[in-house]
Amino acid sequence: MFAFTSIEQFHAQLLEGNVSCLQTVEHYLQQIHSTKHLNAFIEVYAEEAIEKAKQLDEKRKKGSPLSKLHGVIIGLKDVICYKDHRLSASSKILKNFTSLYSATAVERLLAEDAIIIGNLNCDEFAMGSTNENSAYGNVLNALDESRVPGGSSGGSAVAVQAGLCMVSLGSDTGGSVRQPADFCGIIGLKPTYGRISRYGLIAYASSFDQIGILANTISDAALLLEVMAGADDYDSTVSKKEVPAYSSQIPTGKKFRFAYFQETLDHPGIDPEISHAIKKRMALLRDEGHEVKSVPFELLDYVVPAYYVLTTAEASSNLSRYDGVKFGYRTKASEVDLTDFYKQTRSAGFGKEVKRRIMLGTFVLSAGYYDAYFTRAQKVRKLLFDKIQLIFNGQVDSQNGYDFILLPTSPVTAFTIGEKINDPIAMYLADIYTVMANLAGIPAISLPLFKHSNGLPFSLQVMANRFDEVSLLQVSALLMSPGIPRENPMH
Ligand code: GLN
Numbered sequence: 001m002f003a004f005t006s007i008e009q010f011h012a013q014l015l016e017g018n019v020s021c022l023q024t025v026e027h028y029l030q031q032i033h034s035t036k037h038l039n040a041f042i043e044v045y046a047e048e049a050i051e052k053a054k055q056l057d058e059k060r061k062k063g064s065p066l067s068k069l070h071g072v073i074i075g076l077k078d079v080i081c082y083k084d085h086r087l088s089a090s091s092k093i094l095k096n097f098t099s100l101y102s103a104t105a106v107e108r109l110l111a112e113d114a115i116i117i118g119n120l121n122c123d124e125f126a127m128g129s130t131n132e133n134s135a136y137g138n139v140l141n142a143l144d145e146s147r148v149p150g151g152s153s154g155g156s157a158v159a160v161q162a163g164l165c166m167v168s169l170g171s172d173t174g175g176s177v178r179q180p181a182d183f184c185g186i187i188g189l190k191p192t193y194g195r196i197s198r199y200g201l202i203a204y205a206s207s208f209d210q211i212g213i214l215a216n217t218i219s220d221a222a223l224l225l226e227v228m229a230g231a232d233d234y235d236s237t238v239s240k241k242e243v244p245a246y247s248s249q250i251p252t253g254k255k256f257r258f259a260y261f262q263e264t265l266d267h268p269g270i271d272p273e274i275s276h277a278i279k280k281r282m283a284l285l286r287d288e289g290h291e292v293k294s295v296p297f298e299l300l301d302y303v304v305p306a307y308y309v310l311t312t313a314e315a316s317s318n319l320s321r322y323d324g325v326k327f328g329y330r331t332k333a334s335e336v337d338l339t340d341f342y343k344q345t346r347s348a349g350f351g352k353e354v355k356r357r358i359m360l361g362t363f364v365l366s367a368g369y370y371d372a373y374f375t376r377a378q379k380v381r382k383l384l385f386d387k388i389q390l391i392f393n394g395q396v397d398s399q400n401g402y403d404f405i406l407l408p409t410s411p412v413t414a415f416t417i418g419e420k421i422n423d424p425i426a427m428y429l430a431d432i433y434t435v436m437a438n439l440a441g442i443p444a445i446s447l448p449l450f451k452h453s454n455g456l457p458f459s460l461q462v463m464a465n466r467f468d469e470v471s472l473l474q475v476s477a478l479l480m481s482p483g484i485p486r487e488n489p490m491h
Helices: 007-016 021-034 046-061 104-111 154-161 178-184 218-228 272-287 300-321 338-349 352-365 371-393 424-429 435-440 469-480
Strands: 041-044 073-077 115-120 167-171 187-190 211-215 257-260 291-294 404-408 444-451 457-464
Touching: 007 218, 021 041, 021 046, 021 073, 021 115, 041 154, 046 115, 073 154, 104 115, 104 218, 115 154, 154 167, 154 178, 154 211, 167 218, 178 187, 178 211, 178 444, 178 457, 187 218, 187 469, 211 218, 218 469, 257 272, 272 291, 272 404, 272 444, 272 457, 300 352, 300 371, 300 424, 300 435, 352 371, 371 435, 404 469, 444 469, 457 469
Parallel strands: 073 115, 073 167, 257 291, 257 404
Antiparallel strands: 041 115, 167 211, 187 211, 187 444, 404 457, 444 457
């Protein structure tokens, strides 16, 4: 039976002739079939995947060297364009829409011979933390099917968690890669804003959105980042900075400087077990010769409100294109004037949470309230940005900047299905630890290091300086290495 550990191992198996791409695809199709009830996939591209696998097996037989992602089975969140494949952002408003082009990230995966196996369920337009806001229904957490997988990239997380693909792509606007990774016990990486092109990623909040990676190992996440990152003529917000060979830079014996915010660990909303485990892990790091220090942080109460004001504002503008005229769902009503046509299309096409956010965003941008909400939230974002810059680049205490900031990913473990769906404020507040990285544009990773007494996994989150994914991956490999006892037996 095929067992996946890492891309490197998989390639070794292919080269030894122990397995073929075709057998691998068949294995994954079987797994997907037998876990259909988890509802992770929206569509499975079975025939195409089989065809591609056969081509790759031929290519190998002819002696071609393996491309970086030869035969690697990847799932895509349903917000990432793949030419000639359906794409809906899990929304009724894009039902039956087919992509006319592929996202730059997808093009780059395909150029390295990856096999895209299907598209994955998510919260509608990536708005949510539980995957409950999907036109296709809930996704179940494979570790405990009464629990949500997190969101918005819930399908992407479960697909990796349950072994339905090797790695998957998600999008992270305020935690949508890291939080579901946390709830499902896998790794979730959100790169620096501008590291991976957003061309072909359905926009939620354009100044926050970033494609992210869900994986089982740091080396797999590093390899995918290396393949997808870098300049793109189709997205002017992507950095032209050279892309380091992330996948060959992982081992390190360096001693690092870690900052943390006491406020995040003493917060009334955090599960004490999570706070305790993170404190213990920090003590262990100190024992190993790293520096771990608390840095004053007075902005914690403002990050969630700032995030929800700014992202809903951007969303209200981004989502105005779904009007039933150019593409997607259109109301069946006849004899309506144009205004009613828009109203009826959008009322029926969008789900409840998306409508809530469009209204909230329209409100905070309206002339009378703009300064009170939008401008203020922008100021909070700037303060946070400056604070984070100071921690990494400046003189916070007597020495130069820190290498990393440590914090939890989520204040609690996976919610039960339905637990928070009628309390949007409670749901929003649980984003407290993930939105910071998006507000500041810095890279962050969620590492599944712990197991709660309730049996569920939870993670340590590490944030690094802008474009310092090299160090972020190095320290992640260190934290995930068997040298440090891991309390999560799943990996
Ligand atoms: N939970 C957050 C929200 O609902 C995160 C969304 C995301 O990162 N796409 O906005």
